[in-house]
Every structure is written in C-alpha cells, then in structure tokens.
Amino acid sequence: MTIRTSPSRTSTPVSPLRSGEAAHALVVPGGAVVPGRIQTASPLRREGPAKLTGEAKYADDLVFPGAWYGATIRSTDAHARFDGFDLDPAIDWSKIAVVTAQDIPGDNIVSLISDDQPVLVPVGGEIQHHAEPLVLLAAADRETLRHARHAVTLRTTSLAPVFDPLESDHVFAHYEITSGDLEQGFAEADLVLEGTYRVGHQEQLYIENNAMIAVPREDGGVTVHGSLQCPYYIHKAMKRSLKLSNEQAQVVQAETGGGFGGKEEYPSIVALHAALLALKAGKPVRMIYDRHEDLSATTKRHPAIVTHRTGLKLDGTLVAQDIEIVMDGGAYCTLTPVVLSRGALHSGGPYRCPNVRIRARATRTNTPPNGAFRGFGAPQTEFAAEVQLGRAAEALGISPLEIRRHNLYRIGDETPTGQILSESVAAEEVLERAAEAAEFEGVAARTAKDRDRRTGSGHVPGSPLRTTRDRTASGIGVALAFHGAGFTGSGEVKLASVASLELAADGQIRILTGSTEMGQGTKTIFPQLVAEELGVAVDDVDMAPQDTALVPDSGPTVASRTAMVVGGLLIQAARRLKATVEERNGGALFADVRAGDASAHGATRIDQKFEPYPHVHFDDETYRGDAYPAFGWAACVASVEVDLDSGEVTVHDVVAADDVGKVIHPVMAEGQVEGGTLQAIGYATIEEIKLRDGRYLNDRLATYIIPTALDAPRIHTILVEAPYSGVPHGAKGIGELPMDVGAPAVVAAIHDATGAWIHELPASPERILAALGVTPTAAAPTPHSATAADTTPAEPSAVDATIEAPITEGTDPRPDARTDPQPMRGPRDPDEPR
Amino acid sequence: MPVEPPIATPTSLADAYAVLAGSTADDPITPIAGGTDVMVRITGEIGAPPARMVDLSRLxxxxxxxxxxxxxxxxxxxxxxxxxxxxxxxxxxxxxxxxxxxxxxxxxxxxxxxxxxxxxxxxxxxxxxxxxxxxxxxxxxxxxxxxxxxxxxxxxxxxxxxxxxxxxxxxxxxxVAGGREARFRKIGTRRAQAISKVVLALAWREGPGAATAGPARAWTDVRLALGSVADRPIRARATEAVLEGVAPTPATANAAAEALAAEIHPIDDVRSTADYRRAVAARALHRMIRDAAGW
CATH class of the missing domain: 3.30.465.10 (Uridine Diphospho-n-acetylenolpyruvylglucosamine Reductase; domain 3)
Structure with missing residues (x-):
C-alpha cells in the first residue's frame, strides 16, 4: 500500500505505514514500474491554458450566425392539469417560434430508466412539478423573446399535490438487503440505539449553467453543442424523440464548466428543447439557462430520511443493523432507482456486521425531479450511518476512533450482499493516517476537558437569551466511509463501453472516447496513461473532441468511473496498439517506429470493449453478490469552532485521507479531494433548499448559499493507494469519495464542541441553537433515545439532544407567488426579510 | 440583453437636479452610483427594471x-x-x-x-x-x-x-461625540457575500461615576439599532430605556436581552427563522454589553 501526502506532492510512492502491510501482494514496491504509473512530473491540465486566458469556448461563447434565442415556459403549479395556454394577440407571433408537445415527431419521453417524463407536458396532460416545461419559444432577438414570454398565459386546473415522501404511495424503486439473523443480533446486543436522520436537497452549482445550441442539419437532423457530461445519453434521447438516425443526431460537447452529476440527465431535456425549436424555426437556437432557471428547474441531490436501529456489544462490536431509507425522488423517476441502490448498499457504513436488514424505497412527490450528484445516494446514507455510530460510541463510553477501528472492514470481511472483500481494502489505513495527521486523540482530549469546564458553574446561562463566558467552543470529529468503484452491480457489463486509440496515417496518436472533460481532468489523465504505456511523451497523444460523429460510446462520465474503467480500457488499447506496431516492425520500440509504421501501413485503430471484471458477480434480482468490483475508502477529521452566541460553525481544518487505488495525477487528485471536501462542508453546514408549495425558495445565488473562499478550511490531503487488480493501473476513482465523509465529520465535531448531535443536514446555526435549547423546535421531536438492554453502560440521552427541523417548509411571505405573471420569476424581493 | 434604459450622465449637481426634475413617483428616474443593487434589477427578471436612469459617476x-x-x-x-x-x-x-x-x-x-x-x-x-x-x-x-x-x-x-x-x-x-462608544455585529449566512440574518449596532456614552454603586459607570445616550428583524432598520427604544442611565452589570445585560427579545418581531424567511433572529439578537446584545463591561 502506498501513501502520498500533500506537502511533498511527490509522485514517488513512500513507504507504507506499517511493515505488515508492506508484505501484501498488492503493494507497489517503491520505484517499481507498474502499468499506468505516471511519469515523473504531472503534466499541466490540457485545457487549462485556454481556460485561464479566456480562449476556451463554453456553449454561450459559440457563435452561430443567425441563431435565435430560445426560452422555456414552465409551470407555476406543483400538480395540475394543463388545460391550455393563450397567446396575447398584441404580439406579432409570426416572428416567434412556438413549440408544444404536438411538435415532437417521436416519443414525448425523456428517459434513462422509466418512461415517465415528458419532453413537454401536452395540453390535457398532467403537470407534476413546479417549473416543469410546457411550451417553448424562440425569437431572433432577446427583447422580442422577453416580451413573448410575458405574453403567454397558462390555463391549469389544480390537483392535490403530494410533498411528503413518507406519505406518497407512488414508489419508484425499493430494495431489501438482508444478511444473518436480525432478531438474533438484537438479542445478543447490550445496547440498542435508534435514530432518525434527515438530509435535504443539495444543488450541484457547477459554475456554468445548463446550455445547449441546436443547429438544423441538411439531412433533416440536428447537431447540438452544449454543456454536458454524457453525449450518448443525449444522442439516444434525440434519436427517440426527434425520430432521427444515428447520423442525423449529433452531439458535440462544448467546454463544460462543471457537472458534479448535474449534467448527467437534464442536458437531454435542454438539448431536445433547443432541437425542437431549431427544427420549427429552421434556425440555430440557443437555449442558455440563467442561474435562476437552472436552480429552479434542474435536478438536485435526493433528500432522504434514514432510520437506524443498531445493536452493539459493550465493547463496541456491531451485532445488528436495521436500516430504513426513504428517498424523495421528486416528480419523475430519472436515475432515482440507481441512486437509491447505491444509497442502500452504502447505508451500513464501512463496517462488519453479521446481522443486517436494509430496506430502501424512493417515492414520488410533486417537486422537481432529483437526480445525480457526486456521491449518488451514498452521502445521504453514510451521513446517517456515521452519526449513528458516533452516538453509539458516546453511549458506550468508547472513543469515536476506537469504535471505528473495532468494526471497520478488513480483507476477508463480508458485506450485507455477501460480497467477500478479497483485496484493495484500506479502511484502516485511511482512518489511521487521518487520525495521526490530525492528532485526533490529543485534540479530542483537550476539547473534552474544555467541554467539562464549560458545564461547570458560571458557564451555564440562566436564560437562553444570555451568553456564556466562553464565546466559542472547539471540537474535532472523525468519519469513515467507503464508495463502490464504478457502476453498481452489473451496470458496467450492460454498458459495454468502448474506448478507441488510433495511430493515424500522419503518425499522430489519438484517443477517441466519449468521456467528457468538465474540470475533473479527463483530457489530462487519458494522454498520461496512454503515453506511459506507449513510451511516448504526453504531448504526443491527442484527444479527439467529444463529438458523437467521431468518438465511440465510452459510457457516461459519471460514478467516478472514467479513470478506472475507461482509463483501464485505454491502457489495454495502448498495449494492443504497441504490440501490433512493434510486431510488424521487427520488435522495434513503438516510439521509434510509429511515424514510419503509419506511413507504411496507414492508420491503425484499436477499439477496446469492456470485458467483465474477473470474479465479480452480482444478481440484480436478489441483490446478492459483488455490488462493486472494489471500493474506495475515505476518512475525514474535521476541526470546527462553534460560536456559542449564534451557533455559527467555522470549519478550520480538515484532514482527508482517501484511498483511490492509484494516483494518476497527484495535483488534480488532491484538487478532487479538496473540492469534494468543500462541497461536503457546504452540505454539512449551510446549503439548504426550503420549499413552499413544491417550489424551491432558495432558487437564486442570493439565497442558495455555498461556501466562499473565506468559508473554506485548510485541507490536508493524504492519498492512499490500495490498487484494484481488475484494472491494469489499479485506479478506483476519486471524485465522489470525499463527498461521502465530510458532513458526518463536521457534525461529529459540532457534537464534540457543544455536546449536541444534529440529526439533520445542514447543521445550520438555527438547528444548532435549537439543539442547545436556545430556541424552541418547531416540529414535534421524534424519539431518538437509546432503548438499551438492562446493562446500558452509559446514559446517552443526557447529551443526545433531539433535533428535528425547526424549518419544515418555506415561510417567505409571497402572496403573489401563485399569480406570478412570469413563470420562473423569483420572490419579488429576494434579499430581504420582511 | 434587454434594451438598456435611457441614462443621463450629468457633470454638475445643477445638471443632475435638472435631469431629476422629470422624476416622479409614478415614473421615477433611478440614480446609479456603484450599481451593486441596481444592476441586479436591470434584466427585469426581478420586478420591473429601471425605466430611466441618472448616472452619478461624474458628480x-x-x-x-x-x-x-x-x-x-x-x-x-x-x-x-x-x-x-x-x-x-x-x-x-x-x-x-x-x-x-x-x-x-x-x-x-x-x-x-x-x-x-x-x-x-x-x-x-x-x-x-x-x-x-x-x-x-x-x-x-x-x-x-x-x-x-x-x-x-x-x-x-x-x-x-x-x-x-x-x-x-x-x-x-x-x-463625532467625545466619549461615545459604538459596537457592530453581523450574523450572516456565511463569511462573505452574505446577507444578514441579524445585524445590530450599539452606542453609548459613559456617564459620571457617581451614578453607579459599583465600579462600572452608568451608560447614557444609549442607542441600539437592528437590521433584518423588521420591515426596515429600526431602533430598539424599549431596550435602550433598559440600558439608559445604569451600569452595564450582568443584571442589566440580562434585562436588556430579555427586553430586546420582547421588543422585536422578526419573521421566518428563506434565510432564517423568527425564533433564531430573536434569540441571536438578544444574545449578541448580551455579548456586546459583557465585552464592554469586561465581566
């Protein structure tokens, strides 16, 4: 096992922590050359200079002469029948393209799993959520378009909405995973602890909003250029709804300003809308969302309610886990079943437990659909698992570090699906590395002493309106998580991805994949992997543009699978290309003969198709088997300061230790950990969407709050390498790992500082003061107390303040919301309390 | 972009006044200086954009x-x-x-x-x-x-x-009043680019020592004002009265905090809750008094 720490920024592996580990078969010996090993210096980001200088062309920078501007008329009801719409006769509608569901030549469906979501709600159809697309408009200039938007009046008949996922009887998906004997497990337990945890929506907040430009083609088809993660998802959607052939539908990725999962699904809708308008107008049509529209309408992280009942022995051994998960899918299925699946599979946390029952369901509500977001269901359920374990440790009088050491997965352990973890397990390594670097035990001893002192006389205020002598309280918290690498279950086998490598006739080496660059480094690491294998310089390897007319379907750029799966395919392709060329040149080195070979033999192209990983079997029906070929492992130690007057939390320091299998580009890998950690801190502390009548109230950057540079902690990254043998380079993916582990670490640190457990994200100042008894809680508390067997060693409820949402719905007074003349318009005064 | 509203750029106050002579309540001319508030409205997405403007940058x-x-x-x-x-x-x-x-x-x-x-x-x-x-x-x-x-x-x-x-x-x-002290505290949504959940300021003057029994001197000319707890920035006059003419003792601070919580009527909104605003306003005031008095 190899550990890299950030200060050295070394690309040479350092010695493992413990000599016992070094003997393991998967250890990469220092200095050894292994497949996929990076060259000494990390290359610059491929597209970096263009982004820095402003040369990079994002969708809205692309110029198409004569292009029109498109707009979407959206519902202002959460659930209603769409009776029709009226066009104000004062406007000259001959200058405006108007598209409705009737203009869709093919299926009025945009779908990844279930055929339930229309491209546009037809007149007479049912509106299922606020901001749902109903009518499309395009005009030659923005001013005409703006007037036209105001001149459309919607006619609807309200229907009863459902907003509570617990009350909804429309189930998108449900799973039950069991192992062992739950009843027996609880009978053996010395402590049985219950808890309910809630997490809300989170917005991806990529820097660039959704944007697509559709250009009609001479062959009757459409080419779209835009901001996207998955060109072939859009390609498929266009073929189906627009009745186009493979060639008539063309998708070209523009430079993309971030995705985080938010550009996995919704770009299909934006592309179809732009294409429908382009076909109607006979002009290129630009569909560029502003931030308000993007926030109001596009997918968010699924809210979830997770209930745990956990049985433990006095020594902290987990003996039973009974977990129930309910996710709010929003109005349409989208990717919800697979988000729920990943959530369920990670819901126990990275811990050995012989008796487990996990029941998970996702239901429909009349809110905008939820979808993919970095972590994909796991951050929700691993937050609950980690807070539950922290509470158990407290109840048993065991340190939070010790209870994790005691239960964490090791080689040979079995997961609830029956998967035997036979290799690449680094739970202990990441935990110990993070705890050591953060000096967890020493700091925790100090914060405990401070907490004891504060509870002494003179520090407890006589009234919730008074301050205490201490202005702030410091705390430290630890969390551990795992993240299944690549697609869940048999997903990769079904995808059957292809990655291609070409030695062109001119001697140029070119990578052809559908994998997209959205800031995470695809365009940099692929040439690295291929150059290393071929023995050429990184700059000798080109990347073909992500254009469906040029590149194969390499599967979607999601699930932290690009470096692992597609990177693995490219290494295999490079080996085949090298062997082919070297063989026909009498064994001469590829690098020496490639130019001559190309001129003699013309282009050589290798199409590498995914082959199932050996010894990985999963049954999608029974949910038994190897849910993932391997797991990545992450530990996080967060140090916080809580303002005791206001409940404001400052996260000062984070140590993040992440096992990614193989580090390809240390600088960008560290960047992924830092970015994911900060996104997790936002999720933990401030990012929140309140809803009223199914409508997001935090639908502008003035109200949807994410951390700024000033809110960012110092982040110390430790990269651990426990390679996975199923791919040639050993990489397991990195993007999502840090997202799973940050929030529970911060919440544990808040508990360490204040003694209060926050059961609901974000752990906002409002929730913290409510937990401390300063302000009343609005909702009736749900029991979270430990129901212990006779020998409960500690009384957990004394410090286990029960927290339910002080905010259950949006309360911004907005009497005009339902009669809003302009769909999508926000609150009249978005920045003010009244 | 929408068509820009017509904008005048006067170079003297007299010219500016002449421009503004055409401004009425029904058809106002909106002044623009830094533009940090006005420019947010210019797209017309949040209410009506300004119809006519006057640029103050040359004044x-x-x-x-x-x-x-x-x-x-x-x-x-x-x-x-x-x-x-x-x-x-x-x-x-x-x-x-x-x-x-x-x-x-x-x-x-x-x-x-x-x-x-x-x-x-x-x-x-x-x-x-x-x-x-x-x-x-x-x-x-x-x-x-x-x-x-x-x-x-x-x-x-x-x-x-x-x-x-x-x-x-x-x-x-x-x-600029001699001997006047003033304090400010903002509780926002984050550390920068944040709109206040509660913002408050407190000013006072230390009175003659004779007015007090203890070592601390009484406060006079006490002013307390808050934002984000009403429909406009307000003075908390009832709380001022509690603080006026007495020393900043723990008992005074407690009474002032209670008075402030009773005096203000904030609301729940997209940024925070009424309960939070009330409690935090009171606690922030309590802290200010505590810090000033040094107990």
Missing part, C-alpha cells in the same frame, strides 16, 4: 470624507473600501468601518457606496444600524434646495425612504 460633489464642525461628513458616493481605508473613519467611526468590512466582498466594497446602501433602504442594509446609533443625518438635495433628514426618520416603510423622487442623497453627516 465629484458626492465624493470625499471630511471632518468638519464636530462631525465626519461622507459624500454619498463614498465606497465601503474608502470607508475602510479612511483615517478619519477609523479614528472616529470604527463601528462603521467594521460594518463596511462585512459587506459583500472586495469587489462589492470597491463599487458599493454608503449613499446607495441608504437609498436602497434594505431592511438588511449592514451600515444602516450603525448610522442609526450614531445619530447620522442624511443631507439630500434637489432643485428646491438642500435639507437634512435624521436617519431615524429616513426609512419610512418597507423599501421606502423620505427622499423625494427628484432628490439625491448628497452626503451623510455623523456627529
């Missing part, structure tokens, strides 16, 4: 910070950055400097102006409670001449000011 009469006649006088176009860098402000108005430092971030502080903060009349305007506790006056002008409006009378309703449609804010006069 040097609205600039500068001077100390004159026992007061600091700040031109309406004084930016938050200028306030932060001003020796006069740092010496005489540290609470205003503290407030300026919490607004937006560096870019907003470079553009945004004190006059704009006053004219925008947001209940969450961060400098406004400071102006209230410092007894500032807003000097406004128009074709009919100049007049001075005490800030306590300036914000007359939600987002409404005492400024006539044809008047401009010219400058802000803040009396």
């Amino acid at each position: 040097d009469a609205l600039r500068g910070i001077t100390v004159d006649g026992g007061a600091v006088i700040l031109g309406a176009r004084t930016t938050y950055t200028e306030i932060r860098r001003s020796d006069a402000c740092r010496e005489h108005l540290p609470a205003l400097v503290a407030a300026a430092a919490t607004i937006g971030a560096a870019q907003i502080q470079n553009r945004g102006t004190l006059g704009g903060n006053i004219a925008n009349a947001s209940p969450a305007g961060d400098t406004l409670p400071v102006l209230l506790v410092l007894d500032a006056e807003v000097i406004v002008g128009g074709a009919r001449g100049e007049r001075s409006i005490p800030v306590a009378d300036f914000w007359v309703a939600y987002r409404r000011t005492a400024l006539a449609p044809d008047e401009l804010i010219l400058r802000i006069r803040i009396p």
